[in-house]
Amino acid sequence: MQRSLKTPRTTLKRTHERGAYEREEVYGVLDAGLFCHVGYVDDGQPLVTPTAYWRLGDELVIHGSSASRMVRVLAAGAAACVTVTHVDGLVMARSAFHHSVNFRSVMVLGKARPVENPDEKITKLKGLIERITPGRWALLRPHTEQEIKATAVLVFAIDEASAKIRTGPPIDDEEDYGLPIWAGVVPLAQRPGTPTPCPRLDRDMAVPDHIVALTID
Template identity: 45%
Template sequence: MQPTPRTIPSRLAKRAQYDDQTVYSILDEALFCTVSCVINGQPFSLPTAFVRYENVLYLHGSVGSHFIREIEKGIPVCITVMLTDALVVAKSAFHHSVNYRSVVLFSSAEKIESYEQKAEVLKWVTEKMVPNSWEYLRPMTESEVKKTTVLGFKIEEASAKIRTGMPIDDEEDTALPIWSGLIPLGSGRGTPIADDFSKNVPLPEHLRHLQ
């Protein structure tokens, strides 16, 4: 991807990266994104699940969703993702920061009309949320697929921005007897908890090794 005026950060531009591999890796690890746009002069943002396949980001929603019905028209949207890896604790509050990996993407929706492609995207989303679960679940019905809108966004104008490493304190503060360093932030899936209808149902193999 080539930098554009919209994808070059106004601050710390040296942290920006534009190669496909970096952008895709962040999108593939993140489970949720935020889609923002302006509708009739009013700003809107929607946090939602998504999946990437090749150079397209896909999301889905109810055919009755006002937000989905508006963005399916192809209006410009900004899609953002952020993964937080650690809190960066400096010797002064001014230099506190966060180690993170983020993506900002500008695109417009292309509505997926093909029933087969819609069903395939819904499978991809499901497998991303809960890996290896699609074949275990009750098959999705034709009615459920038809009640769902699937939108694709080409990943052509995007940038990643990444911060790593320790705090960057002012030189005169480095000798102060104040603790500084990183507080790692955990990520991953916890131990599954059964609902009342599954107390006696064995935990399936694909849920035993979630992380």
């Protein structure tokens, strides 16, 4: 298994100091997120679909209704791009031009493998629940055969990818630093709020630890 995920197609041509191609760096960005945007082409039209993802070893996994357009196109072997983006801050500079964004993003290129084996499907789907809420899978109403059949699981081998990362304060033109203009970073983060119980839940049921402990990033 090669460590570097760099290929001509994933090599940053501009701002190359922001690029990273080692598995550890790419996986660090992937493991901080829950949602990706999947790009593919249907009938000549590029489409970008938001969906949940999770990483299991050297594979990135997504799922969907077997009847969905995205699943149909990807399962047929279409080329795809899976992009994960964390926006970490708005970078406010002294000139409009040097305004920027602190972010971490990853692009994974490849074709999906549809998981056909029901046991492998179940193992993969368990991975999603356990990635978000460790311990929850065992507490749920057991899945049915029909539910597994209706759910498509698609796997991307992570072989060709790049990460792109910007951090830090604004970089202004040297002669602009003395100007009386506020500059800095406004941090942004996606945070979980207070859980809202289902209206049909027994009112005395406590919020379980795996929900209380839920964090992102």
